[in-house]
Amino acid sequence: MAKKLHIETFGCQMNFSDSEIVASVMTDHSHVLTDDPSEADIIFLNTCSIRDHAEQRVLNRLRELQHLRRKSPGLVLGVIGCMAERLKEKLLEEEELGMRVDMVAGPDAYRQLPQLLANVEAGKQAINVILSAEETYADITPVRYGDNPVSAFISIMRGCENHCAYCVVPSTRGRERSRDPESVLSEARQLVDAGYKEVTLLGQNVNSYRWERSDEVVDFSRLIGMVASVDSSLRVRFATSHPKDMSDALLEQMARYNNICKAIHLPLQSGSTSVLRRMNRKYTREDYLGRIDAIRGILPGCAVSTDIIAGFCGETEEEHRETLSLMQEVGFDFAFMFKYSERPDTLAAQRYADDVPDKVKTRRLTEVIELQQKLSLASNERDVGSVQEVLAEGFSKRSDDYMMGRTSHNKVVVFPAENVKPGDYLTVRITSCTSATLKGEKV
Ligand code: 5AD
Numbered sequence: 535m536a537k538k539l540h541i542e543t544f545g546c547q548m549n550f551s552d553s554e555i556v557a558s559v560m561t562d563h564s565h566v567l568t569d570d571p572s573e574a575d576i577i578f579l580n581t582c583s584i585r586d587h588a589e590q591r592v593l594n595r596l597r598e599l600q601h602l603r604r605k606s607p608g609l610v611l612g613v614i615g616c617m618a619e620r621l622k623e624k625l626l627e628e629e630e631l632g633m634r635v636d637m638v639a640g641p642d643a644y645r646q647l648p649q650l651l652a653n654v655e656a657g658k659q660a661i662n663v664i665l666s667a668e669e670t671y672a673d674i675t676p677v678r679y680g681d682n683p684v685s686a687f688i689s690i691m692r693g694c695e696n697h698c699a700y701c702v703v704p705s706t707r708g709r710e711r712s713r714d715p716e717s718v719l720s721e722a723r724q725l726v727d728a729g730y731k732e733v734t735l736l737g738q739n740v741n742s743y744r745w746e747r748s749d750e751v752v753d754f755s756r757l758i759g760m761v762a763s764v765d766s767s768l769r770v771r772f773a774t775s776h777p778k779d780m781s782d783a784l785l786e787q788m789a790r791y792n793n794i795c796k797a798i799h800l801p802l803q804s805g806s807t808s809v810l811r812r813m814n815r816k817y818t819r820e821d822y823l824g825r826i827d828a829i830r831g832i833l834p835g836c837a838v839s840t841d842i843i844a845g846f847c848g849e850t851e852e853e854h855r856e857t858l859s860l861m862q863e864v865g866f867d868f869a870f871m872f873k874y875s876e877r878p879d880t881l882a883a884q885r886y887a888d889d890v891p892d893k894v895k896t897r898r899l900t901e902v903i904e905l906q907q908k909l910s911l912a913s914n915e916r917d918v919g920s921v922q923e924v925l926a927e928g929f930s931k932r933s934d935d936y937m938m939g940r941t942s943h944n945k946v947v948v949f950p951a952e953n954v955k956p957g958d959y960l961t962v963r964i965t966s967c968t969s970a971t972l973k974g975e976k977v
């Protein structure tokens with residue numbers, strides 16, 4: 535029988551993309567989507583385990599949702615995604631957890647969701663956390679149920695085998711596998727036909743995308759060229775790159791296509807070679823700076839953003855200062871910054887003590903954030919007076935008189951809404967800025 539399904543997504547872009555696969559599997563089984571949890575028969579939380587804080591948010595939300603059971607006793611509550619994979623059966627132990635979860639499905643078990651639902655209805659245990667070496671959901675057309683009619687994600691690979699010491703992902707998302715390029719291209723074509731103007735190719739480490747068949751090899755730089763050739767008015771972005779694998783061939787390909795956006799997210803994590811070694815990142819400070827030089831040489835003006843972790847195991851004051859000095863040297867346009875959070879069963883949890891006191895982690899994170907704010911402001915100030923192509927996405931949060939869009943560099947620009955609709959490309963002169971946004975006017 536058709537049920538109403540509500541999905542809430544936590545964590546990264548990859549999870550948002552997975553939720554669209556889940557929506558597709560479930561609607562193919564005649565269930566319908568609802569964005570109102572109070573009218574749902576089924577609620578899935580697509581979860582994240584990257585930091586303890588991410589898991590706590592999910593647990594809080596699960597607790598909040600328990601009250602809906604009183605109103606609809608048949609409600610099925612499912613935990614899917616990374617936290618399902620990490621905690622497995624523990625999520626079904628009502629006494630332990632202090633609340634009831636009915637279904638648990640890991641990131642490679644989404645085809646089985648209808649079967650798991652049938653198990654719940656039959657009063658049987660409903661859990662599947664088997665990881666696969668092959669599943670890419672290549673044949674499943676995601677249901678784009680979000681509210682962005684302009685920009686969409688295309689997942690090109692799954693899993694990760696880099697084994698960064700701090701990271702749960704290799705154990706929650708399993709072996710690395712790439713998706714058939716033809717299925718990627720046909721998804722891009724469908725999106726163009728549906729009016730989308732931008733796609734982001736997603737993978738934990740897109741630079742190691744690789745598809746081999748008989749005598750043909752498609753690597754990431756080839757794939758991105760193929761996607762960019764689908765339509766010259768389709769913007770192409772990608773995330774995430776690993777500094778050890780980001781090739782000059784990719785940068786050259788980016789230079790070749792106007793519609794490949796000139797923005798690279800290149801997670802640094804730490805500016806200290808000794809910390810990077812403990813993190814098992816497989817590059818040094820100098821290697822990272824070498825990649826930045828390559829970007830500056832091949833793609834002058836390209837935006838570079840990053841991820842930084844403050845207070846990793848054993849991080850000394852000097853090592854922390856090396857992160858600050860590298861940030862300064864590169865002048866990142868944008869950064870995501872985190873306090874180190876020890877995750878059970880990771881290499882770091884096994885090998886090293888989480889020995890930087892929380893107060894010190896907080897202070898270091900604050901220093902990193904304060905520096906980045908200055909760098910972001912300086913980066914935006916450099917844009918004031920320039921003229922840029924902006925893809926309009928929607929109305930600005932503050933006022934319907936203004937719209938927001940993005941530059942090729944992935945910077946948010948707010949401009950007067952007059953005669954502009956989402957999906958339009960327009961030429962904008964940047965007139966002022968803050969550290970977070972640019973303001974401009976149509977020319
Ligand atoms: N603690 C803090 N931050 C982490 N990240 C990954 N694992 C952890 C952890 N255990 C950060 C990294 C990564 C981003 C997605 O999350 O910076 O690039």
Ligand code: SF4
Nearest residue numbers: 545546582583584616
């Ligand atoms: Fe995404 Fe990592 Fe969180 Fe999983 S654990 S949802 S891969 S950020």
